[in-house]
Amino acid sequence: MKNLLLVGLFLIVFHPIFAFQNASDPISTLLRARMEVEDPTMKPSIAGVDLENSELIHRFYADRNFEAVWSKSGVLLELAYEMRFEIRQSKFDGLLPSDYHLTMIDAYFQTFEGNKSAKKPNDTGQLVDLELLLTDAFFLLSRDLELGKVDPTSLKGSWEIVRKSSRMSYLDLLNRAVAEQEIRRNLERLYPKFSIYKKGREVLRAMDERTKTDTLDWKPVKLDKSIKVGDSHAFIPVLRERLNYWGYAKSDSARDSKRYDSAMFLGVQAFQLRNGMEPDGIIGKNTALGLNASPLMLFEKAAVNLERLRWLPDTVQNLEMILVNIANYQLDYVDKLDTLLSARVIVGKQYHESPIFTAEMSYIVFSPYWNIPPSIARKEIIPAVRKNPNYLNQKNMDVVTFSGKQVDPASINWSARSFPYMIRQKPGGSNSLGLVKFMFPNSHNVYIHDTPTRSLFAKEDRALSHGCIRIQNPAQFAQMLLKDDPSWTPEKIDQAMHQTKEQIVSLPRKIPVVLLYLTFWADSKGQPHFRQDIYDRDAEILEALRK
Template sequence: MKNLLFGLIYLFSSSVLLGFQGSSVSDQLRLKLESENPQENILVAGKELQSGVDIHRFYADRNFQEVWSKDGILLEFAYEMRFEIKQSRFDGLNPEDYGLALIEAFFQSFEKNKEAKKANEPGDLANLELLLTDAFFELAEDLERGKVDPSQLKGDWDIDRKPQRANYSELFKKAISEKDIRRNLESLYPKFTIYKRGREVLRALDERLKTDTLDWKAVRVDKSIKVGDSNNAIPALRERLQYWDYLSKYQVNDPKLYDSTMYQGVMAFQKKNGMEPDGVIGKNTATGLNASPSILIDKAAVNLERLRWLPDTVQNLELIVVNIANFQLDYINKLDTLFSSKVIVGKLYHESPIFTAPMSYIVFSPYWNIPNSITRKEIIPAIRKNPNYLKQKNMEVITTSGKYVDPSSVNWSSKSFPYLIRQKPGGSNSLGLVKFMFPNSHSVYIHDTPARSLFEKEDRALSHGCIRLQNPAKFAEILLSGDGSWTPEKIDQAMHRDSEMIVNLPRKIPVVLLYLTFWADSKGQANFRQDIYNRDAEVLALLKK
């Protein structure tokens, strides 16, 4: 609002501020830009432009010739740029970040001049010229690299901000020569089909929001609601299932009764949103149904931003993707998903980090080298209570050089513990029978687990940070499929050895640990997931800042 007021104040006096009224737009641009320090932000109608250096260089290269108008009249090209600024909301960006209010004020002024058959002031045209050009540069950078710098986030997102690869001035020149803003800005999108599909979902949600009349007051479910139960929350939840087309409207005798018809709608909603489709309305189901169109628009915006952060290496033909928020691993080769599996990820206070690293080898029948933090907090206290703990858990004490240490020789009451504890290979090993290694600073990897029943849980944020895989034998078979000697039988034997067996992969495969609480699938259908680590709010606040 402050920028808009500045703009309206300066709108009709800008030609005086810039110089003589009779000069051309080109003269006004030269006067304005040559009087400004290229290293400082340019001030236009009370707004600081963010692309000062690029703007100086761009107009100097073209001898200060205007782009958006000709002979004092706005070109269709300018209207296209205004349209693209407005459309940036479908990228989850805020059009006001690109000076939309001021730009609209100038457009309205020029429309009034047209109706009154009055000439547009060169100073006003020059101001709009700079605002539109600055908007192009700013929007181009945000589309290519993201508005938010992920390295500054509080969460464990270990992916640096992408470097700028595109030359925005050259891209702008190309857009001018082709008279096509849309296609050239679109070239900066992440090279994932889910990005464009996500934009379309956001557009559809925006349309739905225009006609939304529901009361989206949060419904609280203190205990699970099952078919046949009566509950005050049922009418609102039924109405929301019908709103999102999971349930057709039907004759209801008792509005508070959770009936069998509504049960079908609940199961459809649960299945679509990554929940266990048991038809029981618990906390997760209620939370999902509390999400209004505006809440889902914000969630989509956050995740489109996350897609813009991903490095180019993610676009390889072969990669392994773990979406932590979806509790799922996918192996993708040549754009086809050849393997999918449920995974268990880090619990809230042992969050799985976000990063990329190449997988280079597999360890069959692995030792579990227990981290020092777990040794001190969990293992040693257990040994003090139960002297047979190590034997019962198939664990042993070793020196840092790997030599065996007799547990009876260790003073377990001492604060000093200069040793390591590891769990020997076997069915009770916490890593299971195989682990998949992509060396990284987080000491995180993908591995099997003896706790198979945990994969049946809906919320699988249960580990200390590593990724536990439901079907590791099949995954190993796929990764080693280039070597015909690795039959399922041989893999099974390797997984049941008394000692470790390390197998190097013939190529390094990028592993990407993602955190996406929204994406659109190959059919353009929206998928929303719970924000298990409460990370969306921080990104949303920075996007709206």
């Protein structure tokens, strides 16, 4: 009986059905030999180029008995051509197709197409080379599409939004793509779940077409003064040509006229409105900068921002959220995918940049004190008190201990090296925080608040704060946040904002706040929107993308 079992086991193990099924296929045999390297720490390479995903590649082919997927019987399959096409299309994701072995892949395709014309068989070793390159390219591209090519933590400009982790098995994805014979649809599963991403790809495609036909001279125009309608200026013909190039209102004047006429004025206004500027028709610094941007420059700016979108975690898609795009000077309150409130904001100036992070808003403070940060107290307030002993009284400020006990300013040695107190500004119309602040506790001590200097919201450049976000219509914002409690009427909110003591109101739910930095996005209609890079952060990301 025991012998019969052994014989049966022997027959099962060594039966041809259970033996390596592709032993007679030279491509399968060579594939296995290439992958079964003696030193597992060494990456397989093709013509000196390492395969970055050797472990995944080995698992992929081992699971399918080392059967090729990109060719059959020595001939390239349609799936291989689709994969090469998708590698080329990665430029519209702002990525470099050359990062995915495109140069070598193209060379092999050219060789095989030449063999086809000459009716010569393809070399087995070259077919295996291409097989491995295309598979490695799929895994490389999958990773970059899902997570981004650049690690934001490696950049100088801080990006403290937690980068998402991979939510998909690239091995499973490739198996699915092969089974469905569909590369594009499966790669799209890796895209950020924001509609603006696909719309942004369409913009890159359009910009790429423009770069191929662009014949304009995009030498930067630098103005020493603003140009108003009716003025004459040497740069008017160049600026008129650029406005016409982008499809804005055409001028009635001769092509080389140096006069800024009314038709060109309308074009400038339309250009300003699309690009987030004050549509006053005055050609100043920002308008000139915008008109200096060539199709190639705009392509690169869009590429940088598609990369930023790939960094965002899926949790940013919460149904209710507060989104602040620092580069656009705008806050949007979004609930159930509808934007219920948009407001102008003031953000940190270049040397006091507003940080990029997420946190949860949990409470509102009406009629707040402004607890002056130690750095501002040391650099600004204390020197002012030394010059003017009545400064604190004039600014409606007082001094307290860290336990909250009031201190007589006259009893303090303002020339001492140490200052073991806290200076705060009392509630009121002159308070630097205005009449209300919206709190989302974070390590940066950044929050959203009102301001007494409302005239600043009329400015085009609103990078003016020490890092906090100042909002233009705080009462309306408070009403939105408290909308679930009918007792918070506009009148009650106004009363709470005009008290002599703070009033803290906890929100019934915590609302995600996302501080972002996007200098490009495409809206739901596919229209592009470009903004100035106020913190000079785009160039570093572009350089990393192009490495």
